Amino acid sequence: MDPAPESTEERITRLHGQGIVDLHLDLPMFLYENRDRKNVLASDFLPEFEAGDIGTAAAGIYIEDQYLPDKALEIALGQVARIYVEVERCDRFTICRSYAEIKNAREQGKIGLLITMEGAEPLGTDLNLLYIFYELGLRVIGLTHARSNAAGSGGVFAPTGSSPKGLTAFGCELVRECERVGVILDLAHINPAGFDDILENTTRPVIVSHTNARKYYDIERNISDEQIKMVGTRGGVIGINSVLVSPKKEDSTL
Amino acid sequence: MDPAPESTEERITRLHGQGIVDLHLDLPMFLYENRDRKNVLASDFLPEFEAGDIGTAAAGIYIEDQYLPDKALEIALGQVARIYVEVERCDRFTICRSYAEIKNAREQGKIGLLITMEGAEPLGTDLNLLYIFYELGLRVIGLTHARSNAAGSGGVFAPTGSSPKGLTAFGCELVRECERVGVILDLAHINPAGFDDILENTTRPVIVSHTNARKYYDIERNISDEQIKMVGTRGGVIGINSVLVSPKKEDSTL
Known part of the structure; x- marks a missing residue:
């Protein structure tokens, strides 16, 4: 006998079991633009993350046109710095650099943030800078945005x-x-x-x-x-x- | 009875037991200026480090006048990147971020490199960038050079x-x-x-x-x-x- 078909509610519960993985969120740019405010993660994001059962979110570094090319690196680092500062201020979040750290975050009931990059502009043409961003936690890169x-x-x-x-x-x-x-x-x-x-x-x-x-x-x-x-x-x-x-x-x- | 006086040779051996700690070496700038060459640490520094029994060396990020102010951050990151790239290429070195890592390096017979900064120019006036350099391994900072x-x-x-x-x-x-x-x-x-x-x-x-x-x-x-x-x-x-x-x-x- 086949098992009873899963209800929509049951299916949602199962799929959400480990928390939703959001593979792309323009978080760093928002944190950077709101860098004069404190606890932006806690006030502007946490309630919606919890309501939506977000377990892991990829925070994508993105540089707006007006900063290109000269300010790309500086703004990107400013965005990364904001992630660190905000995560330090809110213990519901943690920055993850590996699968083990994502699993560990979930076990602790924390929301794991992955640092990603949308458009390689912050690297300019310097491959060495990839090492810098890797050290800072970058684990996913999209080479270009639409431009x-x-x-x-x-x-x-x-x-x-x-x-x-x-x-x-x-x-x-x-x-x-x-x-x-x-x-x-x-x-x-x-x-x-x-x-x-x-x-x-x-x-x-x-x-x-x-x-x-x-x-x-x-x-x-x-x-x-x-x-x-x-x-x-x-x-x-x-x-x-x-x-x-x-x-x-x-x-x-x- | 007093112990026999230590000879100069004995004293040198004792003082060098854990390797000399060089608290300031303009290494990052040199690596950056020689970034088109590979294995600069191994070829240009290792023989002298070994001859001088250097156990730990503080690699000081320094930005020359001609790069100030606009290129300070980029050059500093380029210098840090060069440290990472060169250390990866020569297993006689390791980057140390803590006392435990320095001790561990010595036990493994490796030369520990500390990342330091001589002059806070790479930070501009952005305190958040301190987090970036901390993540990259910065553990010592001198606020200014002579300027x-x-x-x-x-x-x-x-x-x-x-x-x-x-x-x-x-x-x-x-x-x-x-x-x-x-x-x-x-x-x-x-x-x-x-x-x-x-x-x-x-x-x-x-x-x-x-x-x-x-x-x-x-x-x-x-x-x-x-x-x-x-x-x-x-x-x-x-x-x-x-x-x-x-x-x-x-x-x-x-």
């Missing part, structure tokens, strides 16, 4: 029109260095040519932290069924995005 | 003439933050007024990593007998400098 930088080009928010070029030589070297050091490649936002180049330059699992299927909303910023399979073949993980699902309401069920 | 910066002013290489002003408000705050975070204050190079201000803003032991007695060579960059006693009272340590001992050959016995 172009020294590593490659991002995907456009349209069916076609992304740069036909893949990664730059620096971008390829960065991918290999990430594999060597132990930083996961995040393929969210990269253009299709760059997507292929990343997979050619690494053998490790990759992730796409926040995206959706082009099948439902055909823009290059989303990913094709073929790309989804390529990530799966590598043992990677894809995070769904609560925006960019579909312009048609009937297809947007999130 | 002035956002934290204070350095001592001149003359009997008088240093700024009569002590630390700035930022400098005082930085001293208190160093005490809180766990970064040792290094009073080498600070001017006499700043020396007093540092001691007023911290209760912890301080060091003077490289200096000599003004009694033998009266310049403000060296320290007075009274200052030597102030450091001793705090349980601090003073490292002697192999230069700036005395302009008179008969007093220069180093």
Whole structure:
């Protein structure tokens, strides 16, 4: 006899058992912009994290256009510093640098923050800076946002029109260095040519932290069924995005 | 009966037992300037370290004038990155962040490198950046070199003439933050007024990593007998400098 079908409530409880993993949250930028306030994590984020049962959240360093290129490194470090300062002030959070630390955080009932980077602009063209960010806890990097930088080009928010070029030589070297050091490649936002180049330059699992299927909303910023399979073949993980699902309401069920 | 007097050779052997501690070495700047070469630690430093029985060396981040102010942070991080890269390439070295790690390094026969900073210019006026450098291993900071910066002013290489002003408000705050975070204050190079201000803003032991007695060579960059006693009272340590001992050959016995 088959077991009784799981109710929706039961399924939610099961899926939420270890807490939701949010693979992309623009937290560092927000903390940096609110750096004159104290306990921003506790006041602005904790209640919603708890309500949504967030167990692990990837805090993505992102540099806004007006700071590029000269201030990218400084702002990125300021963002990381804010994460450290805020986590020190609120013992419900902890910064995780490894799977063991994530597990440990969950066992202690803490929300684990992963430090990630959305766009390699803070590195400029200096591979050595990857070591700096690794030491500071960086474990996931997306080479580009939608714009172009020294590593490659991002995907456009349209069916076609992304740069036909893949990664730059620096971008390829960065991918290999990430594999060597132990930083996961995040393929969210990269253009299709760059997507292929990343997979050619690494053998490790990759992730796409926040995206959706082009099948439902055909823009290059989303990913094709073929790309989804390529990530799966590598043992990677894809995070769904609560925006960019579909312009048609009937297809947007999130 | 008194034990037989120790011979000079015996004394040297005893004093060198744990390896010499070099409290100030301009290593990061050298590594950075030679960043296109590989294995600089192994080729340019290891033979002399071994010949001199160096057990622990403080690698001092220092930013040359031509990089100030805009490039200070980037160059400092580039220097730290070079330390990491070079240490990874030569297993005779290890980066130490605590006394336990220094002891462990010695037990393994490795040369321990401490990351220190000579002049707070890389922090600009952003206290949060202290967290960044702490995470990267910074455990000792001298607020100034001979010049002035956002934290204070350095001592001149003359009997008088240093700024009569002590630390700035930022400098005082930085001293208190160093005490809180766990970064040792290094009073080498600070001017006499700043020396007093540092001691007023911290209760912890301080060091003077490289200096000599003004009694033998009266310049403000060296320290007075009274200052030597102030450091001793705090349980601090003073490292002697192999230069700036005395302009008179008969007093220069180093």
